[in-house]
Amino acid sequence: MAHRRSRRRRLQRYWNRPSKRVIRDRLNPLEAYTDDELFERYRFRQVSVVYLLYLIGGTLLESTRNNALPPMLQLFVCLRFFATGAYHKLIGDSLNVSESTVGRCCRSITEAILLVRKQFIVFPRDDEARKTKQEFIKIAGFPNTLGCVDGTFIRILAPTENEPDFVNRKGFHSLNVQMVCDAKFKFTSVCASWPGSVHDSRIWRESSLCRQFERGEHNGILLGDSGYPCKRFLMTPYLNPQTNAHQRFNASLCRTRVLIEQSFGILKRRFSCLQGILRTTPDQAVGYVVACVILHNLGIQTGDVMDRVDQPMDAFDETAHQVACNSPEGSHLRDYIAQTYFG
Structure with a gap:
């Protein structure tokens, strides 16, 4: 009986141990693609992306977490969703971020874009x-x-x-x-x-x-x-x-x-x-x-x-x-x- 209890404790410690954090390699699309390739994938060229980030960047706070997603990549995640309408998991796989991160980026970037509505509509x-x-x-x-x-x-x-x-x-x-x-x-x-x-x-x-x-x-x-x-x-x-x-x-x-x-x-x-x-x-x-x-x-x-x-x-x-x-x-x-x- 004692042997079974000790074995059960070892299994519980094994399954409850924290998973190892995976640091993914994230490429900057501005460096990886030409202007035409950017337009095909994100519907904007480099000048427009930089201008858009300038407009909304003040409302996107930099995170203090290690390896946090910078505002530029948050914007690209949201633009990828708008351009394709794909599932968040697929967008996350293409940009090396998690599914939940894609959802948070889409919501935060959308809120930031809505703040400049009166300038464009x-x-x-x-x-x-x-x-x-x-x-x-x-x-x-x-x-x-x-x-x-x-x-x-x-x-x-x-x-x-x-x-x-x-x-x-x-x-x-x-x-x-x-x-x-x-x-x-x-x-x-x-x-x-x-x-x-x-x-x-x-x-x-x-x-x-x-x-x-x-x-x-x-x-x-x-x-x-x-x-x-x-x-x-x-x-x-x-x-x-x-x-x-x-x-x-x-x-x-x-x-x-x-x-x-x-x-x-x-x-x-x-x-x-x-x-x-x-x-x-x-x-x-x-x-x-x-x-x-x-x-x-x-x-x-x-x-x-x-x-x-x-x-x-x-x-x-x-x-x-x-x-x-x-x-x-x-x-x-x-x-x-x-x-x-x-x-």
Whole structure:
């Protein structure tokens, strides 16, 4: 009996002993890859990475632990996740860090990026608004346009709370993210906190940008599809065009509004995590989406851009939307624009 107890104690000491710490060799991607290779793997070149680290580095505290991950490598871990959307374990294996470290890096870097949101997601005003209107006129001749608005679905895992609210009209769990873009594929407004079952018109109606237009803070219009109500500041297509002017109005609006679809395509091609499923909570998924939009705009500012995604300029997808109620002011303004510019 005593022999068995002593043997049991030896086994317990063996299994309870601390595991040997493994120090992994971590390469600095800035030294290991060329600019083009960096762009393929992390969606940014060296100058942009250094600039981004300069913007957010002040909020990333250096750890006092031995062999801690420096802010530069934390940033590369997060960019790798955004670029691929892969499982944390795969990203950790490719960069010689643990799975839990990848999760912590993604969360901390995302929080740091969100702090600079107001520098990169800005709706045009004054001189910028005038430049934006001129750029839209060059594209399709649509007057007084400040942007194109639409929503896109971002897949997420089924949440544990309020799960039915996140099932969209296509039958999968998602966020419904509303964005506004300008003529250069830059996003000027983002509203990402709504579940997938919420209709586009409600997201727009309760957004801060809609209230700004209602208060008259912006002198111009937005272009949307038939899921939005036609207002004095939001133009939508004619569902049943009766005249040639109505048809030309719809064609011009379609050629202009396709910019928002192209912007969505560029964003999701650049950050593949938005094409697959964000395997996290809805709140964290919102942070990832907005962070990717900030990085998208930063890439346009620094010249690190993806190729444009061409979208067909054919009929609007009316079957996918409920038709919102138009206001008399909006309908009158739409008729005026159709007769004046396209008659």
